[in-house]
Amino acid sequence: MSELQKTPLFDAHVALGGKMVPFAGFEMPVQYKIGALKEYTFVRKGGAGLFDITHMGQVRVSGADALAFLQYMTTNDVSKLAVGQVHYSALLDDAGTFIDDITTYKISDDEYYLCINAANRHKDMAHLLQQAASFDVSVADESDDTTLLALQGAAAQAVLQPLVNNDLNEIGYYKFAQVNVNNTPAIVSRTGYTGEDGFEIYIPHAIAVEVWQQLLANDAEPIGLAARDMLRTEMGYALYGHEISDTVTPVEAKLMWITKLNKGNFIGKTAVETRKNQGPEKRLIALKLTARGIPREHYAVFVDGEKSGEVTSGMHSPMAGGVALAYVKPEHAEASDLSVEIRGKLVAAERTSLPFVRSNVKR
């Protein structure tokens, strides 16, 4: 077991009463003094929640073949990205299953920036570097140099604006700009993982603490991993290791919308096409308990008295009750009468649509 890494904000988290836990190789705050429920409510009800997500990785891809390389390596159609635009995408292996889910930022025609999951960083880099040899491209892992903050909630723009030289109104949903934050070059995108308006802010470690403190002074509230997971689950956003993994393809995970089969060849394409034609082995659904209880990860899902699959993410939503994402057999994907086995008892549930609660992102 290697030693856990600390972000530049570790001391700040501890000073704020952050309860530090191991997460993806880092020591990260699961919650602060006010607790996960109040943190969640702060973000949902008009505040600006501040998240240290420095554990996430960043990769810069540049060179004459940058576009061709990323078209081959990722599932979404990079040729459709404009400079200053971001999209959600994925890295697949030859079997069509997920190596990672990522976001791709187009900086210029020959330069792109990828945000990747912390836990997948090394296998992503190995995969990218292995293929990069065939392209005129350089692939640089910048994860160790970059602090990533997320500022999420209706108040996010007002809280961030005083630190940034550009007008944040000019950054639309899933757009970004290279700006100065405290006179230091940074990337700010209107993206997030909460279903609220907000930003993700890429800055050098050197200004991490001062930016963190200024945002808190502007009435942001620090938010830990527990509330972050509540917020993303309510939106039905996939989390690597839960809804997506190296055992499922975009066909099962309902992520064909980021998998463009008509864009030319990419790694995993043939396998995804085959899976699509043959039909998936299981399907991701959203369900809501109609009786009391909390569906948790790995709890069995039953349809017509038969075990059909299991929960991948579940929670008690303060607004929607017991809700979960779950994989079920394909023939049960449209079933309405479901149940979840909780401590040996079947608790009634119904299929529902996503998101579980209303999204407030500014499209």
Add this chain to the structure above:
Amino acid sequence: MTIPADLKYTKEHEWVRIEGDTATFGISDHAQEALGDIVFVELPEVGRNIYAGEAYAVVESVKAVSDVYAPVAGKIIEVNESLEGAPEHVNTDPYGSGWIAKISIGDGQVELLTDDEYTTFLEE
């Protein structure tokens, strides 16, 4: 952290208030603090017989599911139904409105600690 002197405690961080032949159960301030925000409590059925050390209830926080163990054996005579609508009472008032169940005392108990012994146990 509060550890009232009139209660007994277990090493599993439950408390018990013994009054004549009945006993009231709950979880300690330390336990609720460690669990974080409680969002669900599964109560036992009234009339159920439980043995000392049996998992008779479940409390769920945002992230975790935890069994609650009976300090003393007996028969459940009352449960705190208000926790179904307001599980947060376990956090805000663990020794008062956050009580979980009352029993008529039967035979057997787990090792019970005084407030001083529990304080020492927490410090170890």
